[in-house]
Each structure stands twice: as structure tokens, then as C-alpha cells.
Amino acid sequence: MECFPTPAALPGSSPTPRISPRSITHEHQRALALDSVAGALAAADPNGAERIAQSITSDHGKGMVLHTAAGVLAATDPRRAERIAQSITSESAKASALAIVAKALAVTSL
Numbered sequence: 001m002e003c004f005p006t007p008a009a010l011p012g013s014s015p016t017p018r019i020s021p022r023s024i025t026h027e028h029q030r031a032l033a034l035d036s037v038a039g040a041l042a043a044a045d046p047n048g049a050e051r052i053a054q055s056i057t058s059d060h061g062k063g064m065v066l067h068t069a070a071g072v073l074a075a076t077d078p079r080r081a082e083r084i085a086q087s088i089t090s091e092s093a094k095a096s097a098l099a100i101v102a103k104a105l106a107v108t109s110l
Helices: 027-041 046-054 061-071 078-086 091-108
Strands: none
Touching: 027 061, 027 091, 046 061, 046 078, 061 078, 061 091, 078 091
């Protein structure tokens, strides 16, 4: 189980309090926490961000994380971002993610 420093953890303090998003019992709150983690991770480790998304059981939560990952990757890896966006099951979230990818492609092709 991955653990992340809590927002209250201060640099140099010891021991650093840690929290695992998986320890959050409310599904929507857990998805929001994992969305934040995946968003921060997507540029450096897109596979990790996708693994996080696939670990979420609700379609809404999974779509939210995939949308975030596609948005982060749109400017640097638009093909992968499009593939991720296409995997979103919610049509409105998919359309939104694809629009972000299209906008990034339009900017880079100018």
C-alpha cells in the first residue's frame, strides 16, 4: 500500500506522518485523493497514474483520474493522452478529455 506525506507534515520534522489514500473509507473522497496523486504523478510516471486509475472501482472515480492524467499528458504526449481519454467510459468526461488533447495539439501545431 502506497503512503504519502500528510499535508501537515513539515520538512525536517520527524517522523513524517503518512497517510494512504486507500485508508480513506468514503469512495468519493478516496477517488479525489487518488486523483490528486495521479495528477502529480502523471507527467513523471504515466503508467503509475494509469495504474492508480485502474485501481478505482467506481466508473466516475476512474474517469476522473483518467481525465486528469490525459490533461497532464496532453501537451507532452498527445497520443498517449488521446488513448487514455478514449478509455474513459463516461461520454461527457471522454469528450472533455479529448477536447483538452485537441487544444494541446492545436497549440503545438501553430
